Amino acid sequence: MYEGTCVGGPLDGHTITVRCPDGVLVADRPTGRAWLYDRREGEFHARDQQARQLDPDRAVTTALSEGWDVMALPDAGMADGAGNPDPLRITDAIWRFWLGSKALEPSVLFGGVYAVKPGYHSYRDRLPSTDYSTGRDVAADKRGPGDKASAIDLTMSTAAMMKYTKRLDDAARARDPRLYTPDGPVLREFIGTKDGSVVYCYVLMGGCPLGVGADAGPDPGRHISHLWHLHLSIIRAFCTDADALAGVLSVLSGQPVDGCDRATAEDG
Structure with missing residues (x-):
């Protein structure tokens, strides 16, 4: 397993743990967006600040076949103690x-x-x-x-x-x-x-x-x-x-x- 802090993109400042040494594809399936993070010197650096519009299934299959890890884009409220981000829909x-x-x-x-x-x-x-x-x-x-x-x-x-x-x-x-x-x-x-x-x-x-x-x-x-x-x-x-x-x-x-x-x- 490889742990490091993300630099740039939607996970900027968050520490993640992945299975592959080269990097991780972060996919937002509902919108078909994805970000690529390259692992360098113990950190994960967003390749682009803007998301790529990709077919999620194809992106996941390609990333896994090339040895990258894949994770879903976390929603709001990742921080400890954060309040309910959508009380109208989340109990x-x-x-x-x-x-x-x-x-x-x-x-x-x-x-x-x-x-x-x-x-x-x-x-x-x-x-x-x-x-x-x-x-x-x-x-x-x-x-x-x-x-x-x-x-x-x-x-x-x-x-x-x-x-x-x-x-x-x-x-x-x-x-x-x-x-x-x-x-x-x-x-x-x-x-x-x-x-x-x-x-x-x-x-x-x-x-x-x-x-x-x-x-x-x-x-x-x-x-x-x-x-x-x-x-x-x-x-x-x-x-x-x-x-x-x-x-x-x-x-x-x-x-x-x-x-x-x-x-x-x-x-x-």
Whole structure:
């Protein structure tokens, strides 16, 4: 792993950890923009101050094949203790979960909550009823605020991705009560990697309509970007439930189920 401070571009002044010695491509998939950072003398220098307009899938494939690392552009609120950048779309409970994640994992960067796209990153009221996150498959997705996003992306090192994906997977398969509450699963799915090279997704509920073959289980074929960011789809009924999200954070922390304290999400 290679750590260094970024000079220029959108990550100016931030310290990142990457897997490849030559540099990193920082991609903003929603806008199709990308920045190239060259690694020189222990720092990462932006090749250009202005973003390049690139096809994200092609840019990612090219960078990986040429030995560069790739990461998603973190959204606003990367700094410790930063306030909720979009309270109209991001719930206080999800923002507290982000702050707890930041306190837990040194390498983590905020990959985003709200995005104008299908699924849980968007809010239910703007999506068609056919979208899988609106209650088409899971009744609890019809509850909760209709104007708030209900997913979070956490960008982090490969070692951290493997650690936290495995912890979630172990808890999901054991039906850990911090993930499976009496009111149903807190998460619809999580997507990351358990080995650093293969994307791994586990659906906790509503898997049959996705082709999983059961209500819960692994779902292959998710995007390669999940090798460097952990995605959590939160059942919409829980997106304002700080206690439920504190339970998910407890799973990520590695605490045994008997020792968890759901009231400390903001403290990590």
